[in-house]
Amino acid sequence: MTARFALIDVFHDGAFTGNPLAVVSGAEPDTATMQAMTRWFNLSETVFLLPPTDPGADYRARIFTLAHELPFAGHPTLGACHAWAALGGRPRETGRIVQECGAGLVPIRQDQDRLAFAAPRLLRAGPVDDATMREIVAVLRISPEQIVEARWCDNGPGWVGVMLRSAEEVLAVEPVRRIEGRIDIGLVGAHPPGGEVAWEIRTLFSDGAGALVEDPVTGSFNAAVAGWLRETGRATGPYIAAQGTALGRRGRIFVAYDGADWIGGRTLTVAEGILPLDLSALTPRQP
Known part of the structure; x- marks a missing residue:
């Protein structure tokens, strides 16, 4: 067979x-x-x-x-x-x-x-509880002051979305390498206006064997981010996001708002x- x-x-x-x-x-x-x-x-x-x-x-x-x-x-x-x-x-x-x-x-x-x-649609949305936020800050090895906003972005994978002050800060994150239990973290930060891409994305998840892994490009998290940016007025029209930069990739995600949040590539x-x-x-x- x-x-x-x-x-x-x-x-x-x-x-x-x-x-x-x-x-x-x-x-x-x-x-x-x-x-x-x-x-x-x-x-x-x-x-x-x-x-x-x-x-x-x-x-x-x-x-x-x-x-x-x-x-x-x-x-x-x-x-x-x-x-x-x-x-x-x-x-x-x-x-x-x-x-x-x-x-x-x-x-x-x-x-x-x-x-x-x-x-x-999201399976879980809204604010993130304090205990989860403390864990996320520790895993990402960042200060709480760097976080602009955090929310659940769970549309299948259990993403927690964490928005930092800039794309530069997103790319500078050096998380821990190992973690007990399951965690799914998505990072998002804005690039300066007028460039090829508007947002920088990174996603980190536990692999079930104790390692924290970075995904090259993640459609599910980008889908949740598209709705997040639209709902908060941070994006009102089509945009391009980059992901995989920290891994030496050139992932490009094309987002359009046309009766739905369309995630293309x-x-x-x-x-x-x-x-x-x-x-x-x-x-x-x-x-």
């Missing part, structure tokens, strides 16, 4: 500059195997592309991190859509693709040379191939 896989560069600004994603299609392994395959790929997320169960969807996506399954994530949504279309997928409705995932149905559209998804297939799912025949016998 085999499956297909593709490695997709999502939110890139030129090949090998975005967030890599593995998309597996053509088979439906059990959940434990999906999680094991995700750990083996060792990317921030792996998506399993499946037939839809909802009549309003074009395809279904199960999204895994190294530690657990997610109901929704942004760069896997765009990467899964890219892979589905490359495999010959045709939407039920012209100009509108619908992904089914743990968070429900997510609309996706073609936006010039990019794909864009409509930001899903470029996608590119970098590699593809076949995966064997029955590895018993390949396992060397013990002498």
Whole structure:
């Protein structure tokens, strides 16, 4: 039994500059195997592309991190859509693709040379409690005075959004490397007006093994930030955000307010191939 896989560069600004994603299609392994395959790929997320169960969807996506399954994530949504279309997928409705995932149905559209998804609703919003804020300040190794505003930005991954005084301060953060328990922190800071990008984004999460990991580009957090900036009047029209700068990447996220908060980015297939799912025949016998 085999499956297909593709490695997709999502939110890139030129090949090998975005967030890599593995998309597996053509088979439906059990959940434990999906999680094991995700750990083996060792990317921030792996998506399993499946037939839809909802009549309003074009395809279904199960999204895994190294530690657990997610109901929704942004760069896997765009990467899964890219892979589905490359495999010959045709939407039920012209100009509108619908992904089914743990968070429900997510609309996706073609936006010039990019794909864009409509930001899903937040599962948790509002102010952050004092105990969580103390933990975040300690993890980020910053002073409380640097924080302009903090709020829950949970739309699947449990992001806490932390706005600092500038993009420069965001890029200067040097967090701890290890942490007990689970934490998901997103940082945002403004660039000076008139530049190529308006906002700098960084996201940090625990990997389930005690390490704090930085994600190259994170669609889910950018989706929550788009709503945050719109609601507070900090953004009133389209803008471009940068992410991955601290990792030597050039992630670019294109945000538009057009009946929804649309989160767009470029996608590119970098590699593809076949995966064997029955590895018993390949396992060397013990002498």
